[in-house]
Amino acid sequence: MAPATPKPPAGASRAWDAVSPPLSPWILQAVSAMGFLRMTPVQATTIPLFTGNKDVVVEAVTGSGKTLAFLIPLVERLLRLEEPLKRHHVGAVVVSPTRELATQIYNVLCSLLEFHAPSAAHLSSPSSDDEDENDVSSHDQPSRSQKTLAIIPQLLVGGTSTPSADLSHFLSRRPSSPNLLIGTPGRLLALLSSPHVHAPQTSFEALVLDEADRLLDMGFKDDVQGILRRVPKQRRTGLFSASVGEAVDQLVRVGLRNPVRVCVRVKGEGGSGIAPNGLRVAGGIDGEELRTPASLTLAYAVLPPAHKFPFLVSLLDALDPRPQKTIVYVSTCAAVDYFARVLPAILRPDTNGSFALPSDRTISIIPLHGHLPPQARKTNLTRFTSSAIPAVLLTTDLAARGLDIPRVDLVLQLDPPSDPKSWLHRCGRAGRAGRKGLAVTTLLQGTGEPDYVEFLRVRGTPDISLAAGAAPLVPDTVAAAAAEALQKEVLADRALHDRGQRAFVSWVQAYRKHAARSIFRVEGLPWGALALSWGLLRVPRMPESRGWVEGPGEGKREVGLGRELEWERYGYRDENRERKRVEGNVTAAAAAAESGGVEQVKGKRKEAWSEKKEKKAEREARREKKRRKRAKEKEQGMAPEEKARRAELQGMIEKVRAGLVAGGTKGRADEDEEWDGFGD
Numbered sequence: 237m238a239p240a241t242p243k244p245p246a247g248a249s250r251a252w253d254a255v256s257p258p259l260s261p262w263i264l265q266a267v268s269a270m271g272f273l274r275m276t277p278v279q280a281t282t283i284p285l286f287t288g289n290k291d292v293v294v295e296a297v298t299g300s301g302k303t304l305a306f307l308i309p310l311v312e313r314l315l316r317l318e319e320p321l322k323r324h325h326v327g328a329v330v331v332s333p334t335r336e337l338a339t340q341i342y343n344v345l346c347s348l349l350e351f352h353a354p355s356a357a358h359l360s361s362p363s364s365d366d367e368d369e370n371d372v373s374s375h376d377q378p379s380r381s382q383k384t385l386a387i388i389p390q391l392l393v394g395g396t397s398t399p400s401a402d403l404s405h406f407l408s409r410r411p412s413s414p415n416l417l418i419g420t421p422g423r424l425l426a427l428l429s430s431p432h433v434h435a436p437q438t439s440f441e442a443l444v445l446d447e448a449d450r451l452l453d454m455g456f457k458d459d460v461q462g463i464l465r466r467v468p469k470q471r472r473t474g475l476f477s478a479s480v481g482e483a484v485d486q487l488v489r490v491g492l493r494n495p496v497r498v499c500v501r502v503k504g505e506g507g508s509g510i511a512p513n514g515l516r517v518a519g520g521i522d523g524e525e526l527r528t529p530a531s532l533t534l535a536y537a538v539l540p541p542a543h544k545f546p547f548l549v550s551l552l553d554a555l556d557p558r559p560q561k562t563i564v565y566v567s568t569c570a571a572v573d574y575f576a577r578v579l580p581a582i583l584r585p586d587t588n589g590s591f592a593l594p595s596d597r598t599i600s601i602i603p604l605h606g607h608l609p610p611q612a613r614k615t616n617l618t619r620f621t622s623s624a625i626p627a628v629l630l631t632t633d634l635a636a637r638g639l640d641i642p643r644v645d646l647v648l649q650l651d652p653p654s655d656p657k658s659w660l661h662r663c664g665r666a667g668r669a670g671r672k673g674l675a676v677t678t679l680l681q682g683t684g685e686p687d688y689v690e691f692l693r694v695r696g697t698p699d700i701s702l703a704a705g706a707a708p709l710v711p712d713t714v715a716a717a718a719a720e721a722l723q724k725e726v727l728a729d730r731a732l733h734d735r736g737q738r739a740f741v742s743w744v745q746a747y748r749k750h751a752a753r754s755i756f757r758v759e760g761l762p763w764g765a766l767a768l769s770w771g772l773l774r775v776p777r778m779p780e781s782r783g784w785v786e787g788p789g790e791g792k793r794e795v796g797l798g799r800e801l802e803w804e805r806y807g808y809r810d811e812n813r814e815r816k817r818v819e820g821n822v823t824a825a826a827a828a829a830e831s832g833g834v835e836q837v838k839g840k841r842k843e844a845w846s847e848k849k850e851k852k853a854e855r856e857a858r859r860e861k862k863r864r865k866r867a868k869e870k871e872q873g874m875a876p877e878e879k880a881r882r883a884e885l886q887g888m889i890e891k892v893r894a895g896l897v898a899g900g901t902k903g904r905a906d907e908d909e910e911w912d913g914f915g916d
């Protein structure tokens with residue numbers, strides 16, 4: 237692998253028609269119709285390399301146009317095949333970590349293919365799923381329409397279809413079957429595992445891992461390895477991400493051959509300090525490299541717990557220009573669910589399920605997380621992207637990467653993510669394609685959290701200059717009133733209390749597992765203030781909060797967070813649920829009287845949620861250990877050639893790593909392309 241990007245000649249053209257080998261005329265037409273006057277730097281560097289015969293490792297800032305940087309080469313390569321692709325043969329695969337991102341890539345590809353008449357005909361033609369789905373006899377015959385090859389994409393994501401429906405769609409399309417697959421790892425693997433789906437050496441062109449560093453993480457590892465086993469070793473491979481660097485260790489598993497590294501950063505313009513609205517701005521030091529777009533302003537605010545939600549409201553209300561779309565990140569699915577229900581308590585209801593901010597501006601709040609039913613996940617994302625009024629997407633890391641949602645002006649990270657790479661990707665949902673954006677991170681006052689800024693700087697994600705001092709951005713009275721309003725909302729329905737307790741426990745679990753443990757210390761959490769700021773009526777009983785809950789004196793008195801409550805009479809709004817609760821109370825009281833007051837469930841001690849979670853984690857760790865042992869045993873049984881190949885790849889990795897390490901210093905700025913944004 238080359239140590240770094242081959243530097244394009246000074247003043248190299250970013251004109252679409254200057255690409256060598258030249259792009260097809262219909263692609264020139266497509267990009268012009270999309271309004272893309274020039275290539276972005278990552279496109280200018282990557283398209284010729286990946287269309288040619290190079291494997292690429294591409295790291296470029298969020299929103300810099302990486303999607304077309306791999307889609308155009310894939311399409312060009314497939315259309316240039318000497319032999320047309322046979323039916324049921326796959327020519328290229330794009331792997332993406334989430335359904336939402338895979339769907340977005342698929343949609344970009346479809347809008348590109350609208351300009352290629354043979355492919356467009358397939359996009360608009362109805363599926364021939366009604367034809368004999370089991371007829372796979374013709375898979376090795378060139379399809380009838382292949383005088384001119386058409387690109388036929390298929391989207392493979394979980395949720396709305398089943399693996400067998402995917403396969404049935406793939407097999408039944410006539411006269412040609414899908415030849416470019418885009419999907420999430422599991423579904424792609426399921427399809428590629430079918431004996432009727434072929435990806436032979438002769439016609440398989442390229443594999444792309446988008447958000448490659450995420451795909452090479454543990455969670456996806458087995459599926460990605462499965463996909464790699466099912467596509468030919470002789471192929472082009474592209475790894476793309478805004479934070480690909482650390483994924484280099486994993487190259488051995490991906491099997492890149494002499495890859496070229498493309499790295500596009502931007503030059504900082506300085507400007508760190510305190511902005512007029514009191515936010516501390518984390519700008520780049522003059523001339524230094526940034527890993528976030530120049531159009532994106534980074535800021536953070538150090539706040540007491542009760543100030544977080546009112547701060548969000550004040551940002552939505554006071555920012556000028558007014559944020560059209562805002563993404564708010566919290567750490568867990570349960571927290572998204574709970575906040576989406578209680579946050580309206582600090583706003584006023586408006587028409588059609590939307591809410592009014594103090595200044596009467598209308599907003600809608602839309603939850604999105606991985607535990608929502610698939611259809612709700614899809615609907616909510618569409619509601620957000622197509623919302624005509626300013627909207628807030630309340631979400632988790634599910635929406636951290638890749639999503640290209642127009643007009644996202646503000647990103648607020650209420651909980652800093654445990655993976656610092658996620659922080660970068662979350663910020664990058666705003667400030668895309670040259671549009672101005674603001675990304676704010678809130679950090680808890682009185683804890684170790686403010687050190688997170690320095691932690692990010694040390695990790696090089698990105699260069700942050702600190703401004704000293706913290707000024708509360710919302711008056712204490714407003715914050716106290718907000719917490720009071722949340723509690724009132726919770727008091728109105730016991731279901732909210734249950735959700736809040738569960739969400740708080742899951743939040744604490746996530747906090748405990750933060751990568752930067754010395755900064756995010758559970759022991760240092762201000763339990764009472766935190767629980768109050770969520771509108772909770774008590775701090776959930778869990779091992780982490782034991783010291784506080786069971787402690788003597790003041791702590792003990794605050795178990796109920798200062799609010800007198802007759803728990804037996806605290807009911808559910810839902811009548812059925814309330815009836816069951818009352819009946820359950822009566823039965824439980826009778827059982828307790830019989831067993832002398834000891835609470836038992838079928839002879840077992842009741843386990844706290846957190847204990848259950850811990851046990852699950854232990855089981856997973858044991859499984860992982862076994863898996864590693866098996867892999868080691870397998871390696872010991874490898875044939876000498878296989879071992880030699882592995883050693884060769886290992887050598888390549890070392891070279892890559894040496895290149896990256898050398899490139900990781902400031903000196904790399906000379907070799908990597910810099911980008912001032914879309915505006916120039």
Ligand SMILES: Nc1ncnc2c1ncn2[C@@H]1O[C@H](COP(=O)(O)OP(=O)(O)OP(=O)(O)O)[C@@H](O)[C@H]1O
Binds near residue numbers: 638
């Ligand atoms: N040449 C171009 N000129 C102007 N805009 C472009 C160009 N190419 C792509 N875009 C637009 O830039 C935006 C960001 O592109 P894209 O989603 O591919 O970014 P990305 O680099 O993949 O970001 P991320 O790292 O967040 O996934 C999109 O809205 C896209 O339409």
